[in-house]
Amino acid sequence: MNRFLHALLTRDWKTARVAHHAVIPAHPPRYGRLQRPLQRALTQALKSLGVSRLYSHQAQALEKIRDGRDVVVATPTASGKSLIYNLAVAESLLEDPDGHALYLFPIKALSRDQLESLHQFFRAIPGPKPFSADVYDGDTSSYKRAKIRKDPPHVLVTNPDMLHYALLAYHDKWQSFWSTLRYVVVDEMHTYRGIFGSHVAQVLRRLQRICRHYGSAPRFVFLSATIANPAELAERLIERPVQVVNEAGAPQSKRHFVFMESESSLSGLAARIAVLAIRGGLKTIVFTQSRRMTELVHMAISRSAPDLPPRVSSYRAGFLPSERRHIEQALANGRMAGVVSTSALEMGIDIGGLDVCILVGYPGTVMTTWQRGGRVGRSGRESAIVLIPQPDALDQYIVHHPDAFLESRFETAVVDPENEAIVKAHLPCAAAEIPLTREEAAGWTEARRLALEDLTRRGGLLQSEDGTRWFSPSARPHRNVDIRSVGPSYTILAPHPSKKGAWIPIGTNEGIRALKECHPGAVYFHRGQTYVVRSLDLEKRVVHALPKDADYFTWVKSEKETEILEVLASRPCANFVARLGRVRVREQITGYEKKRLFTQEVLDFTPLELPEQVFETVGFWVEIEEAVADKIRRAGLHFMGGIHAMEHAAISMFPLFALCDRNDIGGISIPFHPQLQKSAVFIYDGHPGGIGLAARGYQIVEPLLEKTLELVEGCSCEEGCPACIHSPKCGAGNTPLDKTACSLVLQYLLGRRPLFEEAASLTVEDPWDAVPLEDEPAPEPRKPAIGFLDLETQRLAQEVGGWQNKHLMRVSVAVLYDSRTEDFHVYREDEIPDLIGRLRELDLVVGFNIKRFDYAVLQAYTPFPLNSLPTFDILEAVHAQLGFRLSLDHLGEKTLERQKTADGLQAVRWFREGAWEPLIRYCTEDVALTRDLFQFALEKGFLVYEDRSGNRLRIPTPWNLEKMLGK
Template sequence: MSASHDPVAGTGSIVEYLAALESSRKFGPQVVCHRVFPATAQRLAAADPALSPATLELLRTRGIDRLYTHQAEAIGHLLAGNHVVVATPTASGKSMIFNLPVLDGIGAGSGDHALYLYPLKALAQDQLRVVEDLAGQLRVGPADSGGEIAAIYDGDSSSYQRRRIRDHLPPILMTNPDMLHLSILPYHGNWSTLFKGLRYVVIDEIHTYRGVFGSHMAWVIRRLKRIAENYGAAPRFVLLSATIGNAGAFARQLIDAEVEAVSVSGAPQAEKHFLFLNPWDNAATIASQLLEAALKRGLRTIVYTKSRRMTELIHLWTAPRLGPLQGKLSSYRAGFLPEERREIEQRLNCGSLLGVVSTSALELGIDIGDLDLCILVGYPGSIMASWQRGGRVGRQQRTSAIIMIAQEDALDQHFMRQPEDFFSRAPESAVVNPLNESILHRHLHCAAAELPLAAAEPLLQNPDVTAAVDALVRSATLLQDADGRFWHASRKYPQRHVNLRGGGLQLALINCDSGEIFGEVDSGRALKECHPGAVYIHRATSWLVEDLDLVAREVTCRRQTPPYYTRPISGKETEILQVLDQKTAFGCRVSFGRLKVTEKVTGYQRLNNATRRVIATMPLDLPEQIIETEGLWLEIAEDLQRRLETRQLHFMGAIHALEHAMISLFPLLVLCDRNDIGGISCPRHPQTPWAAVFIYDGHDGGIGLAAEAYRNIDELLTQTERTIRLCSCDNGCPSCVHSPKCGSGNRPIDKGACRALLEMILAGNQLQASVKSLAAPEARAGDEPVAAENVGAVGRSSGERLGIGALPRHYGVFDLETIRSAAEVGGWNRCERMGISVAVVWDSVLGECVTYLEHEIDGLVEHLFALDLVVGFNSRRFDYRVLNGYSPRDFSRLPTLDLLEEVSNHLGYRLSLDRLAEHTLGEKKSADGLQALKWYREGRIDLIAQYCRKDVEITRDLLHFALEKGYLLFQNKAAKTVRLPLALEKIIGAESAKGDQGQISG
């Protein structure tokens, strides 16, 4: 529909546009709510904060006689030496809160430095302009940094620029968490000037640091604090956010310190209109029509969508209808190349773009100029995000409007039916989980690589952290020094293997005709959106995916416009790893714990663009995705299933619908996107007595979302029943029980059965006698135990024989020397040709060594097979293969403890016997293999026997040391003597048992 034929089209102000919209016969009846928020007056501080006269004079020259109340309050906290978090609406002057104290300190010549952290590069570019403007008026700029007050150090900086910034460090360094993590903390010695003078750390847009990204960020900050303390600095943290429900508590979790919270804004606000529109047509179609009309009226407009695909479609549909204005509209989303995003941001800021269609990528405070209208295509998923996106319009005290167009989504329709619920809701609480096991382990490794972890440091006083350190020691990720006071990293730069954003590897999108890279996509998304045969849209252009190469990190595409779009089909399985808590909700047993979820994309559907009907289903063979996460599960007792089936209601359709509906309402309880949540409904799960509905965090390790929902499960069930009951559809729809992300295409789904099930649950009618109190899920035959309860510091279980007592009565330590070298026989793969000059066995019963020469090898073999355990160093891969040249016996049947094999399994690389002996026992080998070969040629068998006997005694002593202490010592690449933990008792037990079985069967 052309906007010229609609009453919304025309010219004028935003108020006239809204009047035309509501008076339109087409659009007016679709407006279900229009709320006007009147302008509010400013509230000024009673007195100036304790800043220098020069800084206060700067404010006067800018026409600021008094700061807003929230600005003065926050600055007062900072000047008093406290950390502060400010959570006030967009455009409330938050940048003044940190820039004024920072520049004030720099102007005083104190040598202070400040670190500004932004989640997006574009935000740093904006703030650089602000700081340079303020500093120019204050005439602040030290000579040793070339007069620069600030510099941006990010991935777009050239190597020359990065080196110049390090060599001539300006007072303010602007960067992002990724660069801090990868390029500054690991090389802190190059940044000693920064850390010695670090007085302020500014962290902007902290509401973006939730979930996986936030959990990583919490650890980056902890690592930053450790390094600053190492250089004698104790910086004050300034945290800034859009309005969130738990600003103080969230900030405390993020920086692990007490924080003063400022959340009441004193800034004025212009009149703002908020409209809810429940469309008769598709939401994206309506958004395109409203956008067209707004642009033709000259209204600067931003449209927010919930998916990359919809962003591109709205741009694709709208641009051709704009005539000469076509070039003034653009799409914007993640996946664009950096230069594309910078160009769009600049065009918005200077006004050459009139409209933009964006995902959440433009939600943050990037300066994109003054906008009049914000169109939300679907509820953004949280109250906070709704106001944050709406806050992008109406700056400079201009009247503005937000129009939220509902989609067929349960939450959207919930608010369309109950708009007061939207406006009465406080912003959600942000969730972060620094103790996420996967994230905790990775960052402890990074922290130890930056500075060895010390037993006495505050970080290690947390029992969860010390438990993680113990686990990392057992896996040889951390290496404890000889006296046990410090832990060192096993790798030099583990930071390179930690992705803060949690998005997986980035794959390049390649035009197969030209070879040009036109975008990028993360590996997890690629399996669902960029599989072979998928239709992918980028900047209003359709591409057909020809090949997905995860190894080469490439997606090759051909530009095509097929008459269909694609939707993936996937299947999932879940395994309960550990039950952490259980309770009852309305008579249902609800559990919370650790889950293993396996998902596999098995195919995809082609759907007609016009009718949206499935026209073909195609199979795919793609790799599985496996995560270990946290989740809750609701058990549906057998009695409820029987009662539903007696009424001839579809039980699987009921629990499948319940899963979808609960996930769709999840964001009512906790700040998240529904894509952060996964679910599985099982009519019979092997680890639960009855059917179960699982809901879990869709990120490895869990991020605290399911934990929050578990705490509020009663409210979630109540809201789910209400949403399904109030939905006017007959058989289920996207407003209640259908999910656009369902891997099985929303089959089977039975809304009526789900409603009946929920009514039974809320009535508390489950048979209480059926609810058994289980401490752990029922295990399947052959399963490993769900949780290992009695595990000691080095992995020893309480039932094992410990220390030297773990050894059998009759064991031997064995080594041999050869006649020929590997080079002489044609390589190490021909060990059986190398011959034996001398072999030595230390026998535990005899208490002494027995020496065998080449003509006595039969006696050696019999001796070895008479032992309950043979201990060696590289015996499996070398000694036994040499023996194969003399005997047909199967040496793989020997009960064997190969110390080199255990060292290699633990560390991931091999250590020499000499290296272990030197640092563990203070001894060195008497010779080496080359010397032994030389002695053989000289006929000095006595010297070879003496050398071999010494090696056997060293191996024996290392074995005894490891059993008594639980570790061996070696020197790592950083020349630190560290511990190599070895829990040998379990291996000894298993091998000895193998020897017993061999004797019985023989």
């Protein structure tokens, strides 16, 4: 290792250099003690396996499991997590030998690998006969499956796919297993995010339903890599509270993390470093970000070191199971010294002791980086991780901020169990297993109940005559539900090497990705061989590809547009409003470019005629005021290029906040959106129905834009490059882009630059004209309840460009007097959703200039149309009577002999000084004044004002409360 590191750090790599070398020191183990010692048989088994003491996290987790809790253990790779659930299950079986456990692993290779470890552990437990364990998956023979069903082992090892297709679909054949199921172990929980996680959440709900049917209530044990929200993710998967253990006590050997910079081919540099390590006797794994890069690195190793190909292989999704199994075994027994893999090998398959991990491209998340890096350095050996960044914004950000990466928090794993398309796919499966009932549906979320109603209307579910039960029209709807995607899967066929006219499968692809990567003329890579797609059959979902020695790759171009279907949430942020909603995205692939390998030189463009892709999803968007566009245009910059660059850069920074990759999210920048009547940048979930990423983006939109600005301003290029604003998936070919405009747009949006010039004298009143206002009919009341509302803002009108931009002024404090409780309720900005909820409960809301001002400010916080609330505006009524306006201060003084104690300008000052007490007191006094004027007008039939000649005059107030309340 020392020789390798010395060569790596000191060699002249020509077009590459070492940007940073971090040494992560080893740390010793921390042990824990159980309150009740393990049974002697388990102590002896551990001793025979070389385990004398439990690490602190192992002991802590085992105690929680013993207490009957559902538990999630989120600790680093190789920290001994599997021992936790094996001990818990073995302890349970020693007490009740008739019990069972279900182990779920995300991939078959991991299932079989863990089975060997489980057998070894069970054999070490003294006794007449070891506990049984077996794998039940797609590779299990039909004979073996029948045997397992008839006599289930103590531990059944499988994957979510098999649980969905075989175990739950045929649950009646597993009755003895379900009725005695004590534990469900869910390993690699962090992989159950996005679409896959949303499917698995539904599968686990169905599993619990089956268990209840057979009288069991198993405990769940989740194991995860380190993520920011392990409890939240586990609880969303099973809809139950979960206890967390995330402080690891396992030791860690010394690690080196080397950050590289490269100006040339990534595959070539990765190949040279891999050859250096392998020839130095170090077992090496190279992780890439794409199937294409996997094959390019493998080809580069073969060309630069002709003696190594027999000892190095590529490994990725799309390989046939037999190919993957052969490679895994060759790595484990030492016949193979290196492997080039996509994410397929990042999980804990035992592939022998590895020493060097080369990351070709930042894996996209902190969690995944350490997960892949954790594949090396086990058994106490010193190890090295080498990161070679792609010419990509996120990669370059990481390499130029290595300390920020090394010290950063782990990301949030996002899953949406309520995805409409996925819920509708699984409800018929659940009904086919056991009919759904009205009683259980009563406890569901609204989204699931709506899905049930829609399926019933469309015939996807059949309702009983009495309306209390639902049945599936198909006996086995499971086979039509692919739990790893929401799009159709395509099979890629190539000519048989020896049978003329015959075709064999060489891989698979799915959804719109298949159209982008397997269109006619596309170059497809497989295990070092290049193919060119001859045909794409959309109906049969079959791709025919011919082998060809191509020195280029292909990249599609497309056009997109979006339509807002429903606004779900809204809030003001600095100089913009952010909204979350359901959107419809249309994408039309227009053609593809041929680009030369390694140099990416564009060779030509070929048009394509493929069907338009339309899907509904969830997105968030940043609304950009016309004032921003004016500023950019007056500066002589390209506004569309600026917001287009902002879209690219924001998407590239998104994985810093949530576990995702580029294929999970999409974006559209629009200089004028007809529904919004202004420009906007949309970022949306790239899967129908949404998977929760847009909702996460809406929550962190300001930090996201801050990181985006940091990226753009920190890049040394002049006009934009792949390290900041270029996107490798841009359907418009990265045109137009304007880096300077992007930086300015972000500065204006975030308030770094004043968007509006402040007036010479700041005023408070809204200078509206005397145009008569139309009456708005009030909806039918629910019960007599009147609220009096007033609010103060964080900013003055002149600071947001005038009164037409009240939606940007933001609330500092709002006060509501509720006639039901006769109390004043105070709301700060983060409590505005509670205020809006309370307003919607009232039969009447009363305010002074409430419709034109208070509601205009509040509307930025909610998609609910506030003007639809039953509202009485005193200023509006006075204006209708007199034809001109009077201030609240004037009416209060002349009618009640009470004056306002301050004004809006002072209120803003108090907010900025953090003087909450006088601010709240002032707002409360205004509410009390509004209430008392209203009550005076109702009782006396008039209000009092003074004209310019000093005459005190009455304003008739023929206001009828019952009429206001709709009675």
